[in-house]
Amino acid sequence: MRTPLFQEHVRFHGRIVDFHGWEMPVWYSGIREEHLATRTSAGIFDASHMGEIFVKGPSCVPFLERVQTRSIEKMPRHKVCYSFFLNERGGIIDDLTVYCVEPGERYMLCVNASNTGKDLAWLSSHNGEGADIDDASTGTALIALQGPDASRILNSVTGIDLDGMKAYTFACVPTGPYGELMVSKTGYTGAGGAEIFLASGHAPKLWEELTARGAVPCGLGARDTLRLEMGFPLHGNDIDETTTPLEAYLNFAVDLAKPSFIGKDALARQREEGLSRRLVGLLLEGRGVPRQGCACEKDGVRVGIVTSGSVSPVLGVGIALAYLDKGVAEGDEVDVAVRDRALKARVVHPPFTGGALCIIPKRT
Amino acid sequence: MNIPDDLYYTENHEWGKVEDGDLRVGITDYAQEELGDIVFVDLLPEGTAVSRGDSVGTVESVKAVSEVYAPVDGEITEVNPALEDAPELVNQDPYGKAWMVVIRMTDPSAARSLMDSRAYEEYVKAEAK
Structure with a gap:
């Protein structure tokens, strides 16, 4: 499979590898150079292979409260949180970010590329509430612009004021040339910056403009070393269905105080018994x-x-x-x-x- | 891709340069490109007897680790001391400053059984497909 930015990777001489069925760049100029560019100026990453799942409708809140670990009932509009899908043993089916698009009405879940199919099947099989689940992955691109210069570059291309946003929030911004951008002040590098969701067709143009302003194309290699330097876990390596969020020191993303969610009993037991x-x-x-x-x-x-x-x-x-x-x-x-x-x-x-x-x- | 005419090559992407009865050994430009940023080079000490195909050390990049194999039988008589502190030389100058070991060949004609530059170029083209 290819993302809408595949031709950009070829144009920038990316070294293409197979990543869970996706043809993705592992590096362009070299992992070290790209890594340091992200730490000292700005790196740009294609994360379009990741999955975007919308959950909507009157029963979306009770459904989401049960299938993921964060309490979203009081989550304000345009807030983002890191969360998990757990199995009954408390093992991590996937880690994800939850975007509150319209409180009580519409949420977006961003999940790992290699788990999107599995997540969708799992969500459907647990959807007793009858929430409306819509997989928007194919039509949605995701560009991560990360680093100390990310804000300036994004501003010069789109006029968006990232500095004025709080971490773990997002804004939906209509633009002429790129359609509606969903700009999230989050990332997987620890370097600051934004993750930008947009319609696939607009992605190459935005990528071109951001790179023309100095954002350095970075591949999966630098994405991995950057997240590892920060200690951010990678699903499939550091966390999976046999490990729990408590063992991974990720308690902050589990609301054990909320009444019930899949995996809660196992985690409560584990907390009681000790790790x-x-x-x-x-x-x-x-x-x-x-x-x-x-x-x-x-x-x-x-x-x-x-x-x-x-x-x-x-x-x-x-x-x-x-x-x-x-x-x-x-x-x-x-x-x-x-x-x-x-x-x-x-x-x-x-x-x-x-x-x-x-x-x-x-x-x- | 740089493949100098005056060197011999192996299927594991080592190069060898004949210097009297010695063979100076390193990894090729293609190999360093495939590995990416080299972060550590670890070589066997001088005086080690090796057979063709034995590992004489490892080259480690951010993403992967790769063995370096002896192209011929012999004894390691020199090890490049520069690579311990400057492994990036392998990326910058694979055929020059980043030579790895010198092997005194048991049979001084052994290098002739290796690929020449033209054969190696064909080999790399085939492998890249």
């Missing part, structure tokens, strides 16, 4: 790169496994996210088995670097 493992950060002390699947040991005893690993382009050292047994504390040293070597790493609390704007709420 056996937690998702933590690892900062390598020497050379080497930890990778997904590397085993972790402490004093010769296996204590966990790496779920995402790379090298931080900002720090120049290996960093990772790993599930470690609860007995391992922040500040401890563990050995990460990278091929035939045991590399020393320090257990830390992400983010690994300070982004220009860290909008993920403090973890508790």
Whole structure:
């Protein structure tokens, strides 16, 4: 499958790879250069492969209250929140952002590309309330403009004042050349900026204008190293149907106070019984790169496994996210088995670097 | 893509330059392009005996890790000390400053069994398809 920006990726000499069936650029000039551009000026990312699902109608609120983990009943218009679909065991079917388009009437869910089909089937099979579910993924493009210069570039192209918006809100702005833009002050890089939803047909023109004003095209590689530096989890790597939000330190996105949602009982039980493992950060002390699947040991005893690993382009050292047994504390040293070597790493609390704007709420 | 005429090549994208009975070894321009930004290079020490196809080290990029294989039988007599602190040389100058090891060949004629530049160019074209 191709996004509406595929020709732009070709034009910018993107190296195209298969990503869950999507032909996407992994990099253009190089991961490090793109990563640093996003941290110091502005990067532009095609995220059009992600899914956009609208949930509408009189029963949309009770339905959404039951199938995702945030309380949306009092969510104000044009607010965004990070949330989960959970299974009955509290495992994460997908992580998503919920957009309140019209309170009580209309919400948009932005879900992971590789999970869109699965999510839609799951939502339909749990739709006892009879909410109106509309998959708008095909006709919707998503351009992420991230970095300290994102606001200036977006303003110069569209006149939109991102600085005047609060983090985790969005605005629907009609424009002549690009149709209606849904501009959300969110992101997956920790560098600040916006995510812009728009009709697929308008996407190439907006991409051209934003890049012409200096936004540097960035591929999936930089998207991954940027999110990893911030400690943001990636579904399929760090979180999945066998891990819970509590184990992943993502309690902030679960409202255990709301009456009921799928997976709540399992989470309440887990909270009562205590966690056996937690998702933590690892900062390598020497050379080497930890990778997904590397085993972790402490004093010769296996204590966990790496779920995402790379090298931080900002720090120049290996960093990772790993599930470690609860007995391992922040500040401890563990050995990460990278091929035939045991590399020393320090257990830390992400983010690994300070982004220009860290909008993920403090973890508790 | 740069494929110098005066070098020999392997199917794993190493290059070798014959210097008397020695073979200076690195990875090709195509290989560094495929790997992307190189962040670590880790090589076996001088004095290690290797057979053709043995790993002489690893090259690690942001996205992936790749082995470097000995193109011939012999003994490692030199290891490039610059790559430990400047792995990015592999991206910048794969055939020059980023040579990796020198192997004293057990059979000084062994390099002739490797691909020449024309054969390697064809090989890369076929692989890219």
